[in-house]
Amino acid sequence: MAAAALSRVALPPQSELDAFARTAAHLLTERMPRAVGSRVVHRRAGMGIQPLDHREYVPGDEIRHIDWRQTARRQRPVTRRFEAESTGDWLMLLDASSSMRATTKWAHALCVVSAMSYALLELGHRVGVLAFGADVLSHCPAGRGQHQYATIARLLCTFEPRRAGETSNLAACAPYMRGASAFVASDFLATDAMERELALLHRRATALHAVQVTDESDTMVPDSGVLELVDAETGAHRQVAMSETVCMAATRARAAMTERLQAFCVRNAIAFTASDARQPWQPMLVRHLMRAQRAC
């Protein structure tokens, strides 16, 4: 599928998306992750590679799916039906709060969301995208096929978080779940690391993935001296005497926050990965899917 290139932050090129899709297909189709309490997926005919059954050919069926052996046997055209491997809906939840505005984090999150969308669409899933802040800021309804990726790419390319004042409210995405699986890309820098919101989504989603996007700029400040720090989301400010020690303390606080979040996700069977925005996204996503496959 063609990847859109409409924005200052470029999405991954076609070649990278195809490579990831090929790798992710194996991890996404063999065994669908399930969460405790989620709905059970029934086998039904649809797009896929697992044979399901045969039926008589009706106009509109793909010619390539005609089973010629059965056709010769029955003397009537017979087509092969496959198990619908992507019968679920997926919703990409992209954190567009002000804390995500740092270019590295935002670009990394876009790459993760676009790559997952591309891979899932390749497998025939229906994929939608929600960008959320204090509320749902942008919504691309779930769809299928190459056109859907183009729509998703246009949204991702043209959307940008506000510089300040946009908070994170993951719970705003809950009404859109409708039993879909969810993939959350966020820095989770909010009150109690959005654990309550994650729990809310977890109850409504078939499967829930969470990728925490981190960047050293969250806690490393190049300046020193007395500075007035202003929270990007809430606007709260505080005067501090910046130094390397202070930065290290903030880094430790950040790490502790991540640990707590990770423990929460493990307890609730939520696939979680902390991703450094300055590292390549492909190995991180593959590891995440592998971990998710083992865990669920």
Added chain:
Amino acid sequence: MLTFAAPWWLAGLALLPVLRWLHRLGRHRRSLIVSHLPLWRGAENTLPAGPQRQPPDPAWRRRALVVVLFFVALAQPRMPASDHDLTIWIDDSLSMLTREAEGTRLDSALRAARASIEQRRFHDVQVRTLSHPWQTLGALDSDTANAIAAQARRNGMVNAPPRSLLLPDREHWLVTDGAHAGVLAWGERRPDRIITAGHVDRNVGVEMVSARRSLQAPDLVDVEVTMTNGGVAAEERALVIDAGGTEHRSAHRLEPGASMRVRAATPTDARVQVRISPADALPEDDSIELDLSPLRKRMIMVEPACPSALRMAIASHPALAIAAPGATAPDGEIDCGGDSRQVTGTTPVLRIRADRMTEFAQGVPEWNSAIPRARHITLESPLKTGSRLEVHEHDTVLMSVGGDAVAVRRTGSARLIETSLDFASGDSARNPATPLLANMLIEQLLGVDLIDRVIAIDRGELSARVVPMTPTNVGAREVPVQENRRFDEWIGFAVILGLVVLIRELIALVAQWRRLDEPRSVDAS
């Protein structure tokens, strides 16, 4: 002591305390946007305890310096006057003699100039007039003033001084009434001070009187008078042309700036006087006296032996007359004796040499370059000569034919012209060039133009103009001295530079305040 041309600009220095107050909050507090403020919860303990008074932002000193320099430059500082050299250029045109309430304009302007000089210290003061810029007069006292006034009576209009005399290391003042724009046309080098005088703006003057012999009546002279209204109001004048007791009167009305020509025929008398009445503020241009003696007939003594053709040519010449025998002091003498006796006395002599058989002169006539082209005669028939003239050293050949000199001016104390032209033969009598040749020889002998001579006294166009320069043209009756001209140029440059720097600092200050309102994020991209 340093002075300022525009000291009210120094009031801008009162902005300095305001500037200091604007920077009172100290070095700009930098703000930084962070992703999650609670991560820095422990950092507030690192602040120094207790309130601290911060020194003002050091940038205020730089901005204060720019403000000080800017306003000082606007105030136009002046260095203390030092000893300078001065050249005073005095307009000695006729209009400067216009009578004003306190005397002539020249007197008033010179008084003002003396007073201005006394207020300053000058190392050297030169006085020059615009009519004779290459001569320096003495000190600016009454004798000099009288000499200038006497010169002005003879002048019409004058021009601006030559640029080579406008030395850059001297101050140059101009004393004028501004009646003639040419006086102010100094080019790039402007006068450092213009001292003006004059209020009267009405005058009618006689600009030119010319005379020539009447073509219709040889005993009469045609006189032409040009009078001009050099004021701002219409004037009525009576013109009187008085020659030899004969008066021609006429009344005329002239609009402002208009000129009028009046013609009259008068007997050939020694002098003709032209005057207009009533008199006005400039009586010096109300009359002109023209000496007509240059137009009188020249008396030529012609020897009895001279050929009749020559005698007739002299007699019929409008500017010549044959002197009676025995006349004393004729203007010239024609000697046809043919001998080569030495000429004594002061009377110019034209000697006709005829000491051989006459023969036709072969060739084309050639003329001395001193003879005007208008006097070159086209010969329709060949000339005859009766002698061969020898040309000695320092003699001047006036005319030659075929390489032979036929008219030679001899050197010597007396004026002597010898010619070998034959005026006696019948061919010469019938030759239409004979009177012209005789005219040419007599003109060269006497050194004057005899035919169509015009004499005139011309004061110059617009010499009657007396309308003084208005204060709006000058800015003031005395234009302030441009001391330290180069210093002023640097001040202008400093003002522009200061303005540019000030604007830049203001922009930086505004940007600084905006940064206070919109804190930057850690990720500056």
